Amino acid sequence: MGEERKGGGGGEEAAAAAARAAEQARELQDAAAALLTRTRAEEEALRRRAAALQGELRRLRKAAAHADSDKVRLLTRARALCL
8 A cells, every 4th residue: 555655646746847847838929929929019019119220321311312402403594603
């Protein structure tokens, strides 16, 4: 009968170890899900920032092109006045 207790005790230890491993697996799964959520939110924020920057660059390019055309007009008028 003493051997049965050892076997039974080993089973309890194994069950406790399995329960701990299952809890650790749940915690790991929760941590992975939280990481994915944060990563998606950060990615979306970066996409919004990139889109805003692209819009700003388009605006600046248009402004630069307009400024260049204004300079050309001024130079043309200045040349005409000098002649």
